[in-house]
Amino acid sequence: MKNYDVAVCGGGFAGISAALAAAREGKKVVLFEKEYMLGGLGTAGLITIYLPLCDGYGRQVSFGIAEELLKLSITYGAEDRYPANWLDGIGTRTENDTRYMVQYNAQLCAILLEKRLKENGVDIMYGSYAVDTDTENGRITTLYVQNKSGRIAYPIRTVVDATGDCDIAHFAGVPTETFKQGNKLAAWYYFTNDSGYHLQQLGVVDEPGQTGESLTKRRFSGLDGEEISEMVCLSHERTLKHWLEKRKTDPGAVISTLATIPQIRMTRRIVGEYEMADAEMHTYFEDSVGMVANWKKRGPVYEVPFRTLYNKKVKNLIVAGRCTSVDEDLWEAMRVIPCCAVTGQAAGTAAAMTDDFSALDISALQKKLVANGVVLHEKDIL
Ligand SMILES: Cc1cc2nc3c(=O)[nH]c(=O)nc-3n(C[C@H](O)[C@H](O)[C@H](O)COP(=O)(O)OP(=O)(O)OC[C@H]3O[C@@H](n4cnc5c(N)ncnc54)[C@H](O)[C@@H]3O)c2cc1C
Incomplete structure (x- = not known):
């Protein structure tokens, strides 16, 4: 089978962001997606509201690929919730104004996401379910993918788990936690x-x-x-x-x-080197890889520590999206589309740089993220 520098499992907003970031670092990237469209819950799941990039008091907190994909999703117009104050400078940005979020067309967005990945040289493998891994000495050596060709063994350098359910981490024996309360039924x-x-x-x-x-x-x-x-x-x-x-x-x-993937919010997440808590809003993290807001309320800003994306038990695996290491309270805020894009960009950039995440030079990663538009710390926003 072909050799890739970075294998991304899952083509939701997290996986797309990771694949884009890794490909832009000049790496050979493959993205395995079990469906036949990109976007995950954000397209096939009909969750078409790209929640805010801003804190609700007029400050943008998420940048880089998170903002790029928001704009891409409305290339041909927003379906609803167009934030003219942010995109056209009409009106002001205060606590009473529209937050920086949009509602987009799912089908068009999926096509545009695919086009953007292809333009960046990512190989997309549709209908490809990642079903198992081989690990040796704390590393994933082989990723097994099932598709129309049968079961294929891919040799692995680094893997980004963007399956939303932490499938790859689970296969590889990384500690995980499940969502204790269970999810309510949705039928969007x-x-x-x-x-x-x-x-x-x-x-x-x-x-x-x-x-x-x-x-x-x-x-x-x-x-x-x-x-x-x-x-x-x-x-x-x-x-x-x-x-x-x-x-x-x-x-x-x-x-x-109708949605063609199950509309489920929180399932399984990694137990990372650090577990971030909801109470840690406005906390400075030395190893921040970007910031996110809280869609539920105006005000909170969270810096995202790199350590929430990996567990050193398996050195060459990193997660992104709705399965990063956060407590049950913060999970509800961290699972949404902009946050998935923020962690995706960080994970993809890191995966392009190393095959041992616990040994990565964080300041080198941060330099690359900043060069690609990310703002790392709350003290750096106006
Ligand atoms: C009812 C509901 C309402 C929501 N409302 C909002 C909202 O208004 N705004 C908002 O921003 N967010 C909302 N969310 C949350 C948000 O949609 C998701 O959390 C976010 O889109 C997750 O992105 P992701 O890339 O991490 O995961 P996903 O979108 O789940 O993508 C994972 C992808 O991986 C694929 N996959 C899974 N397992 C494998 C495997 N083993 N091998 C290969 N491929 C695999 C899946 O097919 C999928 O395409 C809502 C979610 C739900 C369910």
């Missing part, structure tokens, strides 16, 4: 009616102030094949019920798009 879908094409956000998060009802009392881990299938069927059932109700007052309404 698109419908068309006389006034256009609309996102229906059915199924809420566990947050005070979130509108909408819970679709069922049951919680889901997202890590059991049978349970996931039941969850998807339930979600389809609720979609039908919701649409039948809607049709009574909106006879022109037609269900137009």
Whole structure:
């Protein structure tokens, strides 16, 4: 099989950011994606709201590829929530203004993401499920991928686990944690009616102030094949019920798009060299690789320590996206699209530089990130 410098598993926003970053460092990069489109939950999952890059008080905190992909997603116009104050300088940026976020078209976004990766020389392997690893002396030596050709063994230098579920870390024996509370059912879908094409956000998060009802009392881990299938069927059932109700007052309404991957928020995450807690907002981290905001409330800013992306038990594996090392409270804020792009860019850049993440020269990594538009510390934003 072909030899690559960096193998990225998972083509959601985290994996895409990692692949782009590694390829831009001149490395040979392959991205394995089990579906036949890029974007993960952000496209196939119909989660089309790119949450804020700013803190809600007019300060941008996430930059680099996180901002590049937000802009890319609305190349041909936003579906909704266009932040004119950020993109066109219209109006002011204060606590009462629109945050720097957008709603994009999922299908168009998937095509544009694919084009951007190809322009940067990334090999995309669709329909390719990473199913196992061989490890030797604390390193992954082989990654097994299953696709139409059968089961293929890829020799490995470094792996970025951007599967969202920490699959590769789990196969390789890296310590992981699961989401204790379990996930509520979601059934986001698109419908068309006389006034256009609309996102229906059915199924809420566990947050005070979130509108909408819970679709069922049951919680889901997202890590059991049978349970996931039941969850998807339930979600389809609720979609039908919701649409039948809607049709009574909106006879022109037609269900137009269903998610093709399970809409599950938090499943399994790595236990990294450091576990960041929600209380650590506004904390200076020497090894910060970028910053993220909190979509739930205005104000908090988190620097992301590099140590939350790896565990030295397996030297050549790094994670990105919704499975980094954070506590249960912060997970809800860290799992969203901009944060996945921030950790993706850091992981991909690091993977281009080393095959032993615990031995990486952090200041050299930070220099590269800064050269590529990332701002590392809160003290450096206005
Ligand atoms: C109901 C719901 C509402 C949400 N609302 C928002 C919101 O409004 N805004 C927001 O920003 N975020 C929201 N989120 C969270 C956000 O969508 C995701 O957390 C984020 O998109 C995750 O990106 P990721 O790249 O880490 O993972 P994913 O998007 O899950 O991507 C992982 C990719 O890896 C692939 N994959 C998985 N396992 C393997 C494997 N073993 N081999 C090969 N490929 C594999 C998957 O097919 C997928 O494409 C929501 C999530 C849900 C479920």
